[in-house]
Amino acid sequence: MHIYRTHHCGALRATHVGETVRLSGWVHRKRDHGGVLFVDLRDHYGITQIVADGDTPALAILENLRVESVVTIDGVVKARDGATVNASLPTGEIEVFARGATVLSRAEELPMPVAGEQEYPEDIRLRYRFLDLRRETLHANIVTRTRIISDIRRSMESAGFTEYSTPILTASSPEGARDFLVPSRIHAGKFFALPQAPQQYKQLLMVAGFDRYFQIAPCFRDEDPRADRLPGEFYQLDLEMSFVTQEEVWETMEPVMAGVFERFADGKKVTPAGSFPRIPYAEAMLKYGSDKPDLRNPLIITDVGEHFHGSGFGLFAQIVGNGGTVRAIPAPATADKSRKFFDDMNQWARDEGYAGLGYVTRKGGEFGGPIAKNHGSDGMATLYAALGLGPDDGCFFAAGDADSAAKLAGAARTRVASQLDLIDTDSFAFAWIVDFPFYEWDADSKKLDFAHNPFSMPQGGMAALEGPDPLSIKAYQYDLVCNGYELASGSIRNQHPDLMVKAFELVGLSKADVEARFGGMYRAFQYGAPPHGGMAAGVDRMVMLLVGAQNLREVTLFPMNQRAEDLLMGAPSAPEPKQLAELHIKVVEPPKAG
Numbered sequence: 001m002h003i004y005r006t007h008h009c010g011a012l013r014a015t016h017v018g019e020t021v022r023l024s025g026w027v028h029r030k031r032d033h034g035g036v037l038f039v040d041l042r043d044h045y046g047i048t049q050i051v052a053d054g055d056t057p058a059l060a061i062l063e064n065l066r067v068e069s070v071v072t073i074d075g076v077v078k079a080r081d082g083a084t085v086n087a088s089l090p091t092g093e094i095e096v097f098a099r100g101a102t103v104l105s106r107a108e109e110l111p112m113p114v115a116g117e118q119e120y121p122e123d124i125r126l127r128y129r130f131l132d133l134r135r136e137t138l139h140a141n142i143v144t145r146t147r148i149i150s151d152i153r154r155s156m157e158s159a160g161f162t163e164y165s166t167p168i169l170t171a172s173s174p175e176g177a178r179d180f181l182v183p184s185r186i187h188a189g190k191f192f193a194l195p196q197a198p199q200q201y202k203q204l205l206m207v208a209g210f211d212r213y214f215q216i217a218p219c220f221r222d223e224d225p226r227a228d229r230l231p232g233e234f235y236q237l238d239l240e241m242s243f244v245t246q247e248e249v250w251e252t253m254e255p256v257m258a259g260v261f262e263r264f265a266d267g268k269k270v271t272p273a274g275s276f277p278r279i280p281y282a283e284a285m286l287k288y289g290s291d292k293p294d295l296r297n298p299l300i301i302t303d304v305g306e307h308f309h310g311s312g313f314g315l316f317a318q319i320v321g322n323g324g325t326v327r328a329i330p331a332p333a334t335a336d337k338s339r340k341f342f343d344d345m346n347q348w349a350r351d352e353g354y355a356g357l358g359y360v361t362r363k364g365g366e367f368g369g370p371i372a373k374n375h376g377s378d379g380m381a382t383l384y385a386a387l388g389l390g391p392d393d394g395c396f397f398a399a400g401d402a403d404s405a406a407k408l409a410g411a412a413r414t415r416v417a418s419q420l421d422l423i424d425t426d427s428f429a430f431a432w433i434v435d436f437p438f439y440e441w442d443a444d445s446k447k448l449d450f451a452h453n454p455f456s457m458p459q460g461g462m463a464a465l466e467g468p469d470p471l472s473i474k475a476y477q478y479d480l481v482c483n484g485y486e487l488a489s490g491s492i493r494n495q496h497p498d499l500m501v502k503a504f505e506l507v508g509l510s511k512a513d514v515e516a517r518f519g520g521m522y523r524a525f526q527y528g529a530p531p532h533g534g535m536a537a538g539v540d541r542m543v544m545l546l547v548g549a550q551n552l553r554e555v556t557l558f559p560m561n562q563r564a565e566d567l568l569m570g571a572p573s574a575p576e577p578k579q580l581a582e583l584h585i586k587v588v589e590p591p592k593a594g
Helices: 058-063 122-127 136-158 199-207 246-264 281-287 314-321 339-351 370-375 377-387 402-419 461-465 497-505 511-517 519-527 539-547 577-583
Strands: 020-032 036-043 046-053 070-079 094-105 181-183 191-193 212-221 232-242 278-280 325-331 358-363 366-368 394-400 430-434 439-442 447-450 477-482 485-492 532-538
Touching: 020 046, 020 058, 020 094, 036 058, 046 058, 046 070, 058 070, 058 094, 136 212, 136 232, 136 246, 136 539, 199 212, 199 232, 199 519, 199 532, 232 246, 232 539, 246 430, 246 477, 246 485, 246 532, 246 539, 278 281, 281 402, 281 430, 314 325, 314 370, 314 394, 325 377, 325 402, 339 358, 339 394, 339 402, 358 370, 366 370, 370 377, 394 402, 461 497, 477 532, 485 539, 497 511, 497 519, 511 519, 532 539
Parallel strands: 046 094, 278 430
Antiparallel strands: 020 036, 020 070, 036 046, 070 094, 181 191, 212 232, 232 532, 325 394, 358 366, 358 394, 430 477, 439 447, 477 485, 485 532
C-alpha cells in the first residue's frame, strides 16, 4: 500500500464499500457525538467523512488534534445510512471507519478560519495566504483559472497561433504607466525595466516573419493602486498577427473569446462569435457614457440639449447656451416609485462630486418635478415623444460640459438600471469599441499626447497627421468590452518609419528621440515590415468575470494589498548595504512630513 494514500479525498464512492483504504489530508472539521468522532478530511480533490469510535486507537489521536492538522487515515469504506447521505458531496454516500491514524503535521491555533466562507480582514488573509488558499471558494477559483488558461492556449493553437516567450528584462517603454526599474550590476548607473507589455517585442516578431504569435504574458506596471487592477503585476493574453486588417483581428478573436466564455459560463448566455457589436467610441460615450459599456443594461442615454434652448428651465437653458449639453437617462416604469427614489439619486450624484442630477417624474401621463413645471407640459411631451418614453416613465438629466455630463450620465445609467433591477445578470455581453481618438489634449502639460497605444496606425495616414486638427484623427484602435469591463485592447500598428516619426513629433518628440527610445523597432521598420495588428486581453479580469468574483485578488494566487505590499513575503524590503554597493546605488530617503 502507498505510504500516504490509496485514494484522494474526492474519489471514494458506493462502489468502494468494503475496501480497505488509506487517505491523507487536512482535518477540515470535527464533530464529537459522545464517544464517536466525525472528521471531515480534506485534500485538493474533495472531502471524505472519517468516523472514529472507542474501538479504534485513531479516536484518541484525532480527538487531540486541531483542525488543519495533516493526518493519514487507514480504514474501511462503509455505506452511510439513507438518512445520513450527504447529496452535496461526491463522497456523500460513504464514510471511512478509521482503524488507525498517523499525524503528519500538527497545526497551531489558526489566525483565521479555513472552514466556512465568512468574511475576514484582508490584511490577515494576505499575510496567511497559504491558509486563505485552502478555503473552498478561493481554492476553486484558482483551479478554474488554470483551466481557463489551458483552454485559452488550446483555442489559440487551434486558430493557428504559436506561443513565444519574450524577455522580462528589457528597456523602458511608454506604455502609459511607470516602469519597474531593475538596476544593472554590470553596467553601473544603468537600469533594465520590467515589461509593461510585450508590445515592441511582439511587433518585432512580426517583422521577423513569425506571423501569428501569442503568449500568456506577465506584465508589470508601477501604478498607484486602483480598484480594477492588481498592483504590480498582472497577466494578459498577448497576441499579434501579420497581414491583417482590424476586421480580421476581430473575426479571428471572437470565436476564441466567445468559446472560452461559453465553456466556463456555467449556463449563462454569451454573445455569439460573429455578432459582437462594433460601437464607435463617440457613440459609446454618447449612448452609454462610457467607453466600456455594460450592454446587459437596456438603458440608452440621449443628448437632449436642443430641447432646452430658450427653455423655461433657466439652468439647462443657460448650460446649453454656454456650449454645454444635457443628457437624458430613462427611468422606465417608475410611476410607483416615491419622490425619495428620485431625490436619493440626486443626492447620490452630489456625493459623487457633481452639482446634482435633475429629474422628471411621470404617473398616468402627468409630469412632476421642478424641471417639468418650468419646461412646461407641452415641452415635456415633445421631449418624451422624442425619447420614446411612456406615461409612467421617469427621466433623469445630467447637465454640464460634454465630458462631465457623459461621465455622470454613464454612472447614473448604471445606478438606475441596478436600482430598477434591469441588468441581465445571466449573460456575458461583448462588444468592440472602435475608432478611438489618436490624440488627446493633456490639460496639465498643455500639449498633445497619445490617447492610447502610441504605435497604432492613424486613420488617414500621413495626410491626417499633416492636417490642421490632430484631435480629429481617429486610430485603428479597438477595445473588447464585456459587462462593463475592458477585457482587451488592441490596434493595427503603424509600421512606416516616416509615419512613426511624424506621429511622435506631434507630441513633442523628435526623430532623434524616436531613434533613441525605440531604436530597435524604428530600425526594424526600415527593413521590410508587414502590416500587422493584435491585442492583449486581461486574463485576471476574464477569470474574475467567469467565476463571479468581485475582486481581482479573489482569482490570484499571491496578490499584493492595495498599498502594493506583499504581506506574506514581506516585500518590498530594504536591501542589504552590500547589495547596494554592488549595484552602485545609494538610497535617498524622502523628506519627513512636517
